[in-house]
Amino acid sequence: MSEKSFNVSCPVPEYSFEKITLGHGSGGILTSQLLEKTVYSLFSNDELNSQHDGAIISPKGRIAISTDSFVVSPIFFPGGNIGDLAINGTMNDLAMCGARPKYLSLALIIEEGLSMEKLWIILHSIKVIADQHGVQVITGDTKVVESGKGDEIFINTTGIGEMLDDVSISANNIKSGDCVIVSGMIATHGMCIMSVRQGLEFRTNLQSDTCYVGDAALALVKELGNDLHFLRDPTRGGVATSLNELVNNTTYDIELDESEIPVLPEARSACEMLGLDPLYVANEGIFIAVVASGSARQALDILQRFDISKQAVCIGKVLEGGRGRVVVRSSLGGKRVAGKLPGDQLPRIC
């Protein structure tokens, strides 16, 4: 996959160097040149421009903080790149807390040899999304590691968001009868990445669905109030793992209706081919909402208003008197337990 296949609306600036070298992480002149031409020019704001050791901010009221590191391989994939994941992922985590993202830190660990063009595209992707959602990159860090000691680039972002008023989203809120809603098609991102991973490549039209889901999620927070019990973006480990984390060690079970679980036909085919269960495949552009049963219809109506959640659907219910398990009811009526993933999902032999 070449980075040239991506549309860059903002032209790559001229550099005196084509690739990142160890010197760009030295803290000296090369570092200054790199940052001036990339980070400072793209993300310019008062806090960042002060080039202080840290940023000083005055958020309003309660805040949420979330941090995440991004190590995806390959760093460019259909539908996005590591930069998209790095900003969307952290903003989504804040939204799941019921907070509107405001500030972001951005730390880059670059393997020497990364092309300036790739770095530019990644940073530009972050800028576009930050601008779209009014988020400021206010502090950061750049390190360069020797060739072979990284995987082109790793990114860490920490986000700060302002909490919506009186929000309480917690696993402790869930109750018997609650509806488990997914905001869209599951397993799309994970299967897209797998399709371009070396050694497993297969041709599909799948595109990563990475995006900021906070507008839809925060609409639920505002409009459902206390009837919204829980939010989670089921990234690594997929929907099954997130739901296990929600009910394990409780007296509730979650029962999922397998025929209701939305999966794009291509993602489902790819899962079948590799012997993977879509419930355990990583997601990016979707979230899970657990809502009081009486508000399920309203929740789905709210989600309908947003492009990213038009296919939201209730996939199951919280049941009392359980053993803290996620149970999947097959179309035949048989049941199985979908436990936690023992490790990586690995493609099966047959």
Next chain:
Amino acid sequence: MNRRKINKLDLMKYLDEYRDADLAKKYLDEVHKIASRPWSIMEICGGQTHSLLKYGIVDLLPNNITLVHGPGCPVCVTPVSAINLAIRLSMRPDTILCSFGDMMRVPGSKESLLAARASGGKVQTVYSPLDAVSIAGLNPDKRVVFFGVGFETTAPANALAILQAYSRGITNFFLLPSMVLVPPAIEALFGDPDTRVDGLLAAGHVCSVMGTMQYESIVKKHQIPIVVTGFEPVDLLLGILTCLRYLENGTAVLDNKYSRVVSHEGNTQAKAMIDEVFEVADQEWRGIGVLNSSGLKIRQKYQQFDARLIDPGVEELPDLQSACIAGQILKGLKKPLECPLFGEICNPQQPKGAPMVSTEGACAAYYNYQHFT
């Protein structure tokens, strides 16, 4: 690198058709209606075991039908010495070890390929042996070994990989063969006086390569019905229902209920390829022991591709030691839940025996779907 095209409509059509809940329920009702006394039916293949538990079919059957889970998980029965060798090869600086995903977690004497990778071993997951040939082409300075584990289903692809390397003059591709054959295992099973199995569901995909002909003699000799069965819920229930009908009628016949894929002769091209590259040999089955003429080894003509020649050293380390009843489970004499280690002591994170190591092993299927009752 080979690019596989998924034809989504075709693939899902073939899947959805055989997951039709109404048809499955119809077969299930029929099973309930005609089952007049206790019967034990063995499904040979781990893929079938997996589906039976995934769709909850085990619980939907009448109490007098017992499904016995057979030895058909090639990952589970791969001998520990082969895994140890794969790990040793991966640790050599000049070697890349390529493997199917589900071999990665399987412990050898000391560790798994995943653990070896974490310790610096060069281990790569691939989807097909042909990918390993491509990797060999791209890395002429490295030896690229494909860990060729599997039944008759994967043997043709392993053979094709060697034939491709041969014709392309790729000399740095190697196969570490650990292939097992189903009929000798069935023979061994029925040769055991303890075996209590009334009918068999033969593994559809194995038969798609080898044909149904190889089962005719088994049916005659042991007077049991054998139904060639697929892997989807409708396939499995039709297989169970058909087998049950023969049992209730007292007839021992071979019936093919996977005819959309399986023919009497099988895939003659694939069989010819297997025959060109491999010859039948004695083979060790983890948890069972050595079975005569139950495996495939590389013929003399293609010896140069045998990965065992890279590291001929014999390092015999013991298998996992425990009170595991793997042998009895793989022979269908006991169920996973009857093992005292099942669950707390033995689980997929710390398997103590072969059927727990792969997701398709009977014990792992029970554990993963928490079929604890």
